[in-house]
Amino acid sequence: xxxxxxxxxxxxxxxxxxxxxxxxxxxxxxxxxxxxxxxxxxxxxxxxxxxxxxxxxxxxxxxxxxxxxxxxxxxxxxxxxxxxxxxxxxxxxxxxxxxxxxxxxxxxxxxxxxxxxxxxxxxxxxxxxxxxxxxxxxxxxxxxxxxxxxxxxxxxxxxxxxxxxxxxxxxxxxxxxxxxxxxxxxxxxxxxxxxxxxxxxxxxxxxxxxxxxxxxxx
Amino acid sequence: xxxxxxxxxxxxxxxxxxxxxxxxxxxxxxxxxxxxxxxxxxxxxxxxxxxxxxxxxxxxxxxxxxxxxxxxxxxxxxxxxxxxxxxxxxxxxxxxxxxxxxxxxxxxxxxxxxxxxxxxxxxxxxxxxxxxxxxxxxxxxxxxxxxxxxxxxxxxxxxxxxxxxxxxxxxxxxxxxxxxxxxxxxxxxxxxxxxxxxxxxxxxxxxxxxxxxxxxxx
Numbered sequence: 001x002x003x004x005x006x007x008x009x010x011x012x013x014x015x016x017x018x019x020x021x022x023x024x025x026x027x028x029x030x031x032x033x034x035x036x037x038x039x040x041x042x043x044x045x046x047x048x049x050x051x052x053x054x055x056x057x058x059x060x061x062x063x064x065x066x067x068x069x070x071x072x073x074x075x076x077x078x079x080x081x082x083x084x085x086x087x088x089x090x091x092x093x094x095x096x097x098x099x100x101x102x103x104x105x106x107x108x109x110x111x112x113x114x115x116x117x118x119x120x121x122x123x124x125x126x127x128x129x130x131x132x133x134x135x136x137x138x139x140x141x142x143x144x145x146x147x148x149x150x151x152x153x154x155x156x157x158x159x160x161x162x163x164x165x166x167x168x169x170x171x172x173x174x175x176x177x178x179x180x181x182x183x184x185x186x187x188x189x190x191x192x193x194x195x196x197x198x199x200x201x202x203x204x205x206x207x208x209x210x211x212x213x214x215x216x217x218x
Numbered sequence: 219x220x221x222x223x224x225x226x227x228x229x230x231x232x233x234x235x236x237x238x239x240x241x242x243x244x245x246x247x248x249x250x251x252x253x254x255x256x257x258x259x260x261x262x263x264x265x266x267x268x269x270x271x272x273x274x275x276x277x278x279x280x281x282x283x284x285x286x287x288x289x290x291x292x293x294x295x296x297x298x299x300x301x302x303x304x305x306x307x308x309x310x311x312x313x314x315x316x317x318x319x320x321x322x323x324x325x326x327x328x329x330x331x332x333x334x335x336x337x338x339x340x341x342x343x344x345x346x347x348x349x350x351x352x353x354x355x356x357x358x359x360x361x362x363x364x365x366x367x368x369x370x371x372x373x374x375x376x377x378x379x380x381x382x383x384x385x386x387x388x389x390x391x392x393x394x395x396x397x398x399x400x401x402x403x404x405x406x407x408x409x410x411x412x413x414x415x416x417x418x419x420x421x422x423x424x425x426x427x428x429x430x431x432x433x434x435x436x
Contacts, residue, residue, distance in 0.1 A: 008262060012285075012286050013281070013282055013284065013285050013286070013287075034302065034304055034318075036254035036256075036265050036300055036302070037265070038254075038256040038263040038264065038265035038298075039263055040258050040261070040263050043258070043296065044226060044296050044298070044326070045256040045257055045258050045263050045296060045297060045298045046256065046298050046324075047254050047255070047256035047265055047298045047299070047300040047324065048300065048324070049300060049302040049320065049322050051318065063231070064231055066231065067230075067231050068230050068231070069231075078261065078262050078263060079263060080256075080262070080263045080264050080265045081265070082254055082265040082266065082267060084252065084254070084267040086252055086406070088409075088412075089348065089349060091349070091352065091356075091427070092356070093356060093357055094356055094357040094358075094359070094363070095341065095345060095353060095356050095357065095358055095359050095363075096359050096360075096363040096366075096367070098345065098348070098352070098356075100252075100269065100348075102267065104267050106264075106265065106266070108262070123313065127313060127316065130307065130316070130318075131307060131309070134309065134316070135313060137397060137398070138309075138310070138311060138312055138313050138316075138397055139311055139312040139313065139392060139395060139397065140312075140313055141312070141313050141314050142314075145312070145313075145314040148314075149314070167412075167414045167415065167416075168414060174357060175416050177357060178418075178421060179355060179356055179357065179421070179424075180355070180413070180417065180421045180422065180423060180424045180427070181413075181414040181416075181417060182411050182412050182413040182414045182417065183411070183412045183414075184408050184409070184411045184412075184427060184430065184431075185408065185409030185410070185411075185412065186406055186407070186408060186409070187406070187407055187409060188304070188404055188405070188406055188407075189404070189405055189406075189407050190402050190403065190404060191306075191402070191403030191404070191405060192403070193400050193401070193402045193403075194306075194385075194400050194401045194402075194403065195398070195399075195400040196385045196386060196399040196400045196401075197385065198385075198393050198399075199398065199399060199400065200396075203396060203397070203398045204398065205398060206397075206398045209309070209398070209402060212402065213402075
């Protein structure tokens with residue numbers, strides 16, 4: 001189902017790169033775990049990187065209960081969350097037509113602080129987004145840790161995606177130039193896990209990490 | 219030289235992760251080419267991914283002369299630009315102590331549209347930031363293309379960096395748990411260049427791309 005187009009979420013530049021359907025937008029959100037959240041405090045915009053997790057039409061964010069950002073966000077102010085995947089450098093024959101292949105999702109909404117069962121659920125959703133299966137491998141949070149943590153739910157009110165794929169698009173007369181053109185793919189990849197030096201020798205790399213390494217990419 | 223600490227740029231949560239010196243902040247900016255720029259229009263924050271280039275105490279941004287974002291930004295409104303590098307998943311023995319290794323730089327300033335020589339310089343600076351040496355390999359912009367492009371200079375008025383490195387930090391009593399802990403490194407890597415299908419066969423991969431592939435990482 002599509003998000004309604006409005007002045008807020010409409011992709012104005014190169015509108016054929018814009019997408020408004022949940023499947024496309026949520027696919028981009030589900031491929032990542034780090035967003036840049038924008039909010040306004042005293043007329044000044046702030047853009048802060050933070051982890052997130054999506055469930056249905058909501059994103060969960062978390063942080064210290066003492067966090068200035070989370071206290072600001074929980075105040076029902078309008079926020080914008082953006083997730084971007086860089087897929088490649090698009091190298092054209094002219095400087096002008098250089099570009100980037102990317103997928104970005106821009107989400108608008110307001111945040112509310114959650115508590116009780118939903119608070120624990122939110123933490124689980126964020127954990128699963130970062131590393132599926134990890135939650136069940138570790139010591140769960142105790143009361144004191146839950147108290148020290150705030151969890152916010154951002155209801156996704158409006159959103160859009162912008163996607164560029166494919167080769168460069170040059171001026172017709174430039175195709176005869178003796179200049180290389182093409183795409184250099186960019187990927188986020190995982191390296192070999194670096195075990196904590198305090199780890200006893202008989203503890204093996206857990207299933208969550210093995211799955212991640214098999215998947216090869218973020 | 220350090221940026222002065224103020225309410226705007228100060229890292230409040232875990233202050234020992236905060237940095238205010240130009241060397242650290244500019245190092246993070248120079249390691250990337252995509253920022254998330256935040257601005258406010260009609261009380262609504264927007265966070266948009268865009269390319270940038272740094273020269274001295276300024277960042278250059280560019281886009282279509284018809285871009286709503288660039289027109290907004292050029293109106294001397296306060297903006298925030300953030301660059302984040304994700305370096306690893308920090309997997310602790312407890313859910314609570316999971317974290318991320320990262321380097322982020324948050325820059326505050328206002329934008330001015332530039333023209334003439336500085337406009338071309340700005341485009342060169344952005345191009346060099348994305349792919350060093352590419353500018354000299356391609357057809358330079360012609361008058362019509364320059365007219366269709368806006369270039370903004372953001373004077374860096376204030377900035378800070380936040381960095382986390384190293385292994386997880388668990389509760390003392392958790393170190394005896396039979397739970398794997400450590401760091402899974404994350405890197406952005408380049409794949410094999412995908413030559414444009416319209417390329418004549420005798421055009422070789424250019425030095426800029428070969429250098430990039432040798433460097434191995436973004």
